Amino acid sequence: MKIYSPFIGVLLLLCLSCEDDTVGYNEIVKPNGKIAQFNELSAGTATSFLSSSKAYDTPAPWVTGALLERFNNGDLLYDNPYNEESGLGPVYAGYSCGSCHKNAGRTPSSLFSQGGSGNYGFSSMLVYIIRKNGAFFRQYGRVLHDQTIYGSQAEGKLKVTYTEESYSFPDGEKYSLQKPHYEITEWYADSISPEDLYISVRIPLRHVGMGQIMSLDRQELLKVEAQSNYPEYGISGRLNYITEKGVYQIGLSGNKAQHADLTVELGYSSDMGMTNSRYPEEVCAGQSQSPALYHGLEVSTRDMEDVDLYMQCLGVPARRYVNNAIVKKGEKAFYAAKCHLCHLPTLHTQATGSTLLNGTSLPWLGGQTIHPYSDFLIHDMGPELDDHLKSGLAFGNEWRTTPLWGIGLQETVNGHTQFLHDGRARNLKEAILWHGGEGAVSKELFKKLSKEDRDALIVFLETL
Numbered sequence: 001m002k003i004y005s006p007f008i009g010v011l012l013l014l015c016l017s018c019e020d021d022t023v024g025y026n027e028i029v030k031p032n033g034k035i036a037q038f039n040e041l042s043a044g045t046a047t048s049f050l051s052s053s054k055a056y057d058t059p060a061p062w063v064t065g066a067l068l069e070r071f072n073n074g075d076l077l078y079d080n081p082y083n084e085e086s087g088l089g090p091v092y093a094g095y096s097c098g099s100c101h102k103n104a105g106r107t108p109s110s111l112f113s114q115g116g117s118g119n120y121g122f123s124s125m126l127v128y129i130i131r132k133n134g135a136f137f138r139q140y141g142r143v144l145h146d147q148t149i150y151g152s153q154a155e156g157k158l159k160v161t162y163t164e165e166s167y168s169f170p171d172g173e174k175y176s177l178q179k180p181h182y183e184i185t186e187w188y189a190d191s192i193s194p195e196d197l198y199i200s201v202r203i204p205l206r207h208v209g210m211g212q213i214m215s216l217d218r219q220e221l222l223k224v225e226a227q228s229n230y231p232e233y234g235i236s237g238r239l240n241y242i243t244e245k246g247v248y249q250i251g252l253s254g255n256k257a258q259h260a261d262l263t264v265e266l267g268y269s270s271d272m273g274m275t276n277s278r279y280p281e282e283v284c285a286g287q288s289q290s291p292a293l294y295h296g297l298e299v300s301t302r303d304m305e306d307v308d309l310y311m312q313c314l315g316v317p318a319r320r321y322v323n324n325a326i327v328k329k330g331e332k333a334f335y336a337a338k339c340h341l342c343h344l345p346t347l348h349t350q351a352t353g354s355t356l357l358n359g360t361s362l363p364w365l366g367g368q369t370i371h372p373y374s375d376f377l378i379h380d381m382g383p384e385l386d387d388h389l390k391s392g393l394a395f396g397n398e399w400r401t402t403p404l405w406g407i408g409l410q411e412t413v414n415g416h417t418q419f420l421h422d423g424r425a426r427n428l429k430e431a432i433l434w435h436g437g438e439g440a441v442s443k444e445l446f447k448k449l450s451k452e453d454r455d456a457l458i459v460f461l462e463t464l
């Protein structure tokens with residue numbers, strides 16, 4: 001049932017452009033007993049009002065009873081530290097989903113704490129390796145597995161160094177950006193010459209709004225794609241498409257929107273070396289350390305659906321301090337710098353909600369007004385962010401607009417402020433200053449704002 005408060009009714013009359021935000025608005029009572037304002041509700045009825053380190057890792061309010069039991073099972077499996085007895089490896093990148101996505105967020109990366117691949121069985125990133133002609137390396141596959149169980153050898157180790165470059169804003173304020181340089185050492189088999197190698201490093205993504213993303217209204221996305229054409233700002237995004245499970249479809253998850261689902265089967269296989277119904281071969285197949293005998297599938301289809309369910313039933317943190325004067329100033333600056341042309345504030349989910357890996361449906365996710373701050377399109381972000389890796393339709397320089405919901409809580413949840421696909425930005429300001437290509441005009445507009453407005457814009461991001 002939809003109840004409109006008189007206040008919202010008046011707003012509707014006054015402001016037609018607010019209509020989108022208020023249609024489908026359900027009155028939701030916050031823990032403090034007050035009714036939530038529509039712009040606080042990041043994900044309609046799935047909004048949660050927690051701002052602690054568990055803010056990403058809490059069930060949506062409607063997750064109760066049998067659903068909660070499956071959610072809890074998925075949560076356990078997600079955080080379960082696998083070992084060689086339970087199917088991990090022989091080679092892998094992380095030992096559990098939660099090892100890389102701590103508290104359903106972004107585990108601080110070994111890139112910064114260890115200068116590249118972690119030791120002691122732990123690495124918190126994915127390293128994609130590819131030949132310059134676009135082909136994969138036969139002995140290694142798509143992902144560099146830099147960790148192993150006892151007695152096996154890692155495929156290789158990543159090393160990173162950063163060079164610091166200094167710049168200034170038009171008003172004289174200084175800033176600097178750190179540019180990464182990657183190399184791979186200790187190759188398992190054939191050494192790959194750096195001349196024939198592209199390396200793309202990814203830090204984990206936050207699991208904010210996974211169910212909402214899977215439920216996005218595809219017709220609305222097609223409209224957003226058609227509208228994403230602003231020659232005056234050099235912006236024109238497009239949807240990524242990929243063939244998954246034999247179906248050519250819109251890609252939504254991953255840094256290049258290169259996946260149509262939440263990659264649970266791929267996560268188990270490619271990230272953890274665990275065979276399953278979709279990927280029955282060990283990831284080191286073809287290497288001499290590949291187990292000769294077939295030991296059966298290491299994770300069941302039912303368990304994988306529970307992990308899928310867990311992610312899609314997570315609550316999305318509510319926005320905070322929406323009426324604060326500095327926050328409102330920052331929000332204005334966000335629009336003035338045209339951030340919203342890609343980081344689109346409002347979208348809707350399709351009426352049916354979402355369907356999980358084995359066909360279980362989650363109707364609660366349907367028909368919601370959501371505030372992901374993304375258009376889910378891929379954009380050319382310029383040569384500095386080009387990783388030369390083609391994923392679906394996306395070229396090396398094209399990246400999916402990262403949804404910004406929950407971004408202000410990343411430091412609380414994961415204890416760091418590393419941003420962008422490879423974590424090169426050390427704070428929100430640097431993340432903006434790396435925007436190139438279609439994002440260049442927006443970055444320049446940001447640079448030209450007064451210091452007060454720039455700072456307010458950052459404060460606004462911190463309330464998302």
Ligand code: HEC
Binds near residue numbers: 202203256263266
């Ligand atoms: C070794 C670290 C690592 C492990 C282990 C890992 N992930 Fe990830 N995950 C990542 C990285 C890095 C990305 C970004 C990948 C990209 O864009 O190519 C990612 C992306 C994702 C995304 C896309 C999120 C979005 O917002 O689009 C989902 C969903 C996901 N992982 C789920 C899982 C699940 C489920 C597991 C366990 C089965 C898992 N991951 C295990 C590192 C990891």
Ligand code: HEC
Binds near residue numbers: 418
């Ligand atoms: C042309 C589209 C576009 C515009 C305009 C744009 N962005 Fe982005 N933004 C992106 C894309 C694409 C990424 C992902 C880039 C990557 O990871 O390499 C991104 C990433 C970010 C991130 C990092 C998110 C994270 O969790 O790592 C922040 C913060 C951000 N943008 C803020 C802004 C702000 C603020 C503005 C306005 C000043 C803005 N963006 C303008 C497309 C855009």
